Each structure stands twice: as structure tokens, then as C-alpha cells.
Amino acid sequence: MAVFHDVLQRLGIEEVNSGVYRGEWVEQPGGGELVSIDPSTGEPIARVLTASRDDYDSSVERAQAAFERWRVTPPPVRGEFVRRIGLALREHKRDLGRLVTLEVGKIASEGEGEVQEMIDMCDFAVGLSRQLYGLTIASERPRHRMFEQWHPLGPVGVITAFNFPVAVWSWNAALAAVCGDPCLWKPAPQAPLTAVAVQHIVNCALAGSGWEDLFGLCISEGATVGQWMAADRRLPLVSATGSCGMGRSVGAAVSGRLGRALLELGGNNGVIVSETADLDLALRAVVFAAAGTAGQRCTTLRRLILQHSIAAEFVERLIAAYKSIRIGDPWEAGVLMGPLIDERSIVGMLQALDTIRDQDGEVLYGGRRIDRPGYFVEPAIVRARPDMPIVGCETFAPILYVMECDTLEEAIAMHNAVDQGLSSAIFTDSVREAERFLSPEGSDCGIANVNIGTSGAEIGGAFGGEKDTGGGREAGSDAWTAYLRRQTCTINYGHDLPLAQGVEFDVS
Numbered sequence: 309m310a311v312f313h314d315v316l317q318r319l320g321i322e323e324v325n326s327g328v329y330r331g332e333w334v335e336q337p338g339g340g341e342l343v344s345i346d347p348s349t350g351e352p353i354a355r356v357l358t359a360s361r362d363d364y365d366s367s368v369e370r371a372q373a374a375f376e377r378w379r380v381t382p383p384p385v386r387g388e389f390v391r392r393i394g395l396a397l398r399e400h401k402r403d404l405g406r407l408v409t410l411e412v413g414k415i416a417s418e419g420e421g422e423v424q425e426m427i428d429m430c431d432f433a434v435g436l437s438r439q440l441y442g443l444t445i446a447s448e449r450p451r452h453r454m455f456e457q458w459h460p461l462g463p464v465g466v467i468t469a470f471n472f473p474v475a476v477w478s479w480n481a482a483l484a485a486v487c488g489d490p491c492l493w494k495p496a497p498q499a500p501l502t503a504v505a506v507q508h509i510v511n512c513a514l515a516g517s518g519w520e521d522l523f524g525l526c527i528s529e530g531a532t533v534g535q536w537m538a539a540d541r542r543l544p545l546v547s548a549t550g551s552c553g554m555g556r557s558v559g560a561a562v563s564g565r566l567g568r569a570l571l572e573l574g575g576n577n578g579v580i581v582s583e584t585a586d587l588d589l590a591l592r593a594v595v596f597a598a599a600g601t602a603g604q605r606c607t608t609l610r611r612l613i614l615q616h617s618i619a620a621e622f623v624e625r626l627i628a629a630y631k632s633i634r635i636g637d638p639w640e641a642g643v644l645m646g647p648l649i650d651e652r653s654i655v656g657m658l659q660a661l662d663t664i665r666d667q668d669g670e671v672l673y674g675g676r677r678i679d680r681p682g683y684f685v686e687p688a689i690v691r692a693r694p695d696m697p698i699v700g701c702e703t704f705a706p707i708l709y710v711m712e713c714d715t716l717e718e719a720i721a722m723h724n725a726v727d728q729g730l731s732s733a734i735f736t737d738s739v740r741e742a743e744r745f746l747s748p749e750g751s752d753c754g755i756a757n758v759n760i761g762t763s764g765a766e767i768g769g770a771f772g773g774e775k776d777t778g779g780g781r782e783a784g785s786d787a788w789t790a791y792l793r794r795q796t797c798t799i800n801y802g803h804d805l806p807l808a809q810g811v812e813f814d815v816s
């Protein structure tokens with residue numbers, strides 16, 4: 309941790325940090341103390357004081373007050389403030405990236421990559437701030453004009469997962485801001501320091517602007533603040549990223565009060581490799597998608613479906629490639645796999661491997677805990693059958709199930725036979741196979757790729773998944789519409805009052 313000392317200082321991280329910001333830092337928030345752990349060593353990095361119910365309530369009140377002013381600020385002016393945040397992130401890219409590496413164990417290029425994603429989101433949102441278009445619709449009545457417009461919604465509650473501790477905040481915050489909505493952020497308990505650092509960077513960007521209360525932070529030890537958000541009618545939208553279990557709970561609470569939930573939940577992503585594929589390309593993509601980020605991406609490849617004729621050779625090459633993955637301190641050059649996030653994840657992985665054996669799966673490679681401090685494991689390759697119940701579950705660790713099929717139809721059926729529906733891919737050089745995979749009879753996921761792995765999406769596309777993944781869409785395309793309320797307007801510029809559908813109602 310000594311190597312990070314300067315980084316922490318430059319990002320404003322102290323030994324004890326306030327975890328509540330609402331226009332100013334709350335010096336002594338009334339919740340408990342949360343210790344941030346370096347997963348590479350198991351050692352504490354620093355402590356964060358978390359929010360009490362009172363802290364949370366006053367944070368929501370500040371966000372409501374900010375909304376009153378922000379909603380009438382023209383969107384391109386809002387974009388200017390997001391542009392400033394993007395510039396500040398550019399300045400702190402390396403330091404914030406290193407903090408991601410320190411706190412959640414991502415390798416250095418991925419830590420910085422996350423910050424690049426934040427910068428890209430800011431740029432995207434700035435452009436969007438001049439493009440929040442509505443439609444003009446043909447009216448059936450003479451001398452009437454009908455159109456749609458989009459208005460700000462209100463303060464947005466943003467709940468994030470540990471594995472994208474900063475990027476997912478920006479997916480929400482950048483869009484919400486240009487749409488006219490302040491944000492209150494509840495980060496994952498495993499990554500409180502990156503959240504504090506992001507808040508510091510945002511504060512620098514907005515200092516003296518009068519908009520210091522646009523982005524708030526409310527850290528809790530566990531799920532508490534997230535549960536308060538889900539039940540809180542003052543937050544018309546709660547955007548929640550995390551496991552399917554979390555999504556079920558948040559989704560039920562938000563829909564119970566008839567609010568809006570944007571859910572980005574667990575994946576169980578599959579790749580089909582056809583016998584026509586460029587196997588060198590497929591191999592490189594499979595290794596990154598399955599073992600990259602230590603298997604802790606929502607888009608991590610978990611199920612590999614190989615056509616029989618190429619299966620044996622592909623598995624042999626895959627094992628050889630896995631053997632060459634350097635595992636170790638995530639900031640060291642050449643290391644491709646850092647630690648899992650915590651002891652619970654290690655236990656979860658080892659238990660899943662026991663279950664795999666009980667269900668007659670065969671561990672072909674890896675799966676052992678590495679004997680050193682911190683939470684390091686070997687990535688595992690498992691020979692599996694689609695009817696093994698564990699194959700339907702997302703174990704958030706690097707376990708890759710390898711299965712075989714004869715035909716593309718069989719492969720697609722196998723691919724779609726799980727509850728989650730986030731990311732998917734096919735490797736093929738056949739146009740027919742590729743198009744079939746992308747057709748309505750093909751992949752049932754929110755993301756479907758050809759000759760690209762399941763992970764590593766660009767921000768320009770809408771990101772999210774179907775089925776138990778929750779149906780939410782964030783980042784690019786028209787994901788912005790989630791942060792606004794739609795209003796359909798009709799103007800009569802004539803002197804008659806014709807009714808729609810030819811209804812007559814004369815009172816003269």
C-alpha cells in the first residue's frame with residue numbers, strides 16, 4: 309500500500325473519511341464505521357464514516373432543493389458542468405485508476421480503463437445535452453399539433469456494485485445531470501474510497517459554480533441506504549446495479565410505491581464457437597472474457613459452447629492459454645489477473661466447485677486458492693452439461709463451463725436456457741450462422757456479438773440485459789430517456805373543438 313500513498317493523498321483520501329456529502333462533507337456522519345480492505349493483501353486501507361437515517365434524509369432534501377433550480381437550467385448549460393467533470397477526470401485519470409486497482413484489485417490498465425469510460429460518458433452526455441429530442445406526431449384533428457417533450461424527473465438514487473466502482477456511477481450521473489436530475493449515490497461497501505475520491509474530483513470541477521449540491525454521496529456499511537432509497541417516494545427513479553437477488557428486492561420495493569427502477573443485474577453469459585470460426589481469434593477473446601477481471605464482470609464469459617468437431621483441440625489450447633495467465637499484484641506490469649474482492653468470494657468459488665463435482669462436472673484446470681495473503685485464485689475450466697443446475701447460476705468468480713453441441717440450433721437452445729440474459733457472442737465465419745444468432749430465433753440477450761467476446765462494451769450502445777438481468781438500459785443510444793418523464797402535448801390553433809375518434813359532444 310505504500311506505493312499508493314501519494315495517490316491517496318492527491319485524491320483527498322485520509323485515514324478516516326466522511327462517507328456523506330450533500331453540498332458539503334458531513335464531518336461526523338452518524339452511521340457506523342466501514343473499513344476498506346485491499347484485496348491483494350487483506351489489509352485495511354482506510355476507514356469511512358457512514359450515513360445514519362438523518363444523514364440520508366437531509367441528503368435527499370438537498371437533492372430535492374437542487375432539483376428545483378437544476379430542472380429549469382437549459383440542458384446545454386447543464387452539459388457545460390458535465391464537461392468540467394470530464395476535464396477533471398482526465399486530470400486525475402491515473403490516480404483514480406490506481407485507486408480502483410488498490411481497492412477492488414483490477415489490473416492497472418483496467419483501473420484506468422474504468423476512468424476512461426467515465427470520461428467517455430461525460431463527453432457523450434455533453435453532446436446529448438443539445439440533443440434531447442422529442443417527436444412531432446401527425447394529429448388526426450385539423451389545426452392541431454401534437455408532439456412529445458421530455459422533462460426532468462427528480463433526484464435519482466444510484467446504487468452501484470463493487471466490480472465497476474466508478475464507471476457505473478458515471479453511466480447514471482452524467483446522463484441524469486444533463487437530463488436535469490440531481491443524483492444521490494450509494495456505492496458498494498467494498499469500494500467506499502473510490503466513491504469518496506470521485507466526489508472530491510467532482511467537487512473540484514464544480515467548486516464555486518453554485519452547483520455543489522448536484523451530486524451527493526451516502527455510503528452505508530451494507531445495503532441499508534440502498535433499501536431506504538428503494539422505499540423512498542422522493543426518488544422517482546432508483547437505478548440499481550448488482551446481483552439478481554438485490555434487483556428482486558429493489559424492484560419489488562420501488563414498484564410497490566409505483567416508482568421507476570432501472571435494473572442492471574447479474575449475467576450468465578455464453579459464447580458459441582462454431583467449427584467455421586477463426587479459432588485463434590476465438591481463443592484470445594474467450595480467455596479475456598472468462599478470466600479477465602478475475603471473472604468479476606457482469607459480462608464475464610461463464611458458458612462456452614463448442615461444436616464437437618473443434619472441441620477437443622480448443623479445450624487443449626484453452627488450458628495452455630490459462631496456464632500462461634500471470635496472476636499477482638494487479639499493479640505489476642504483465643499481471644493479467646488480480647485477486648477476488650474478498651473472502652466471501654473465495655468461499656463462494658470453492659463451494660461452487662464442490663457443487664460442480666457433486667453434479668458430475670469435471671474440473672479440467674485450476675480452481676485452487678493461491679497460497680499468499682489476499683484473495684487470489686486460479687481461474688477454473690470445467691467440463692459441464694447444460695442440465696447441471698449450477699450452470700444456471702452466476703458464481704461471481706472465474707469459473708468457465710465448457711459444453712459441446714452438434715448443431716447451431718442446439719447451441720442456441722443451450723445458450724438461451726438460463727434465467728439471465730445480459731451478454732452473448734458467436735464465433736463463426738459463416739454469414740448464415742452469424743445472422744441466425746442475431747435474429748429473433750437467436751440470442752435472447754441484451755448484447756449479442758459476432759467474433760467479439762462477451763465483455764468490454766463501448767459506451768455508445770445501450771448497455772443492459774433481458775430476463776433476470778432486469779431489462780434496464782444505461783450508457784449510450786436512447787438510455788437517456790430513463791432519466792426523464794415524457795409528456796405528450798396537443799395544441800389546437802383553430803376555432804373548432806373536434807374530438808378524437810370522431811366522438812361528438814355538442815352542448816350548444
Ligand code: NAD
Nearest residue numbers: 469470495496531534535550551554557572573574575606
Ligand atoms: P450486490 O447485489 O451484492 O450489491 C450491489 C449493490 O446493491 C451494493 O451497493 C449493495 O450494498 C446494494 N444492495 C444489496 N442488496 C440490496 C438491497 N436489498 N436493497 C438495496 N441495495 C442493496 O452485488 P455485488 O456483489 O456488489 O456485484 C456483483 C453483482 O453485480 C453480480 O451479480 C454482477 O453480475 C452484477 N453487476 C451487474 C452489472 C450490469 O450492468 N448488469 C454491472 C456490474 C455488476
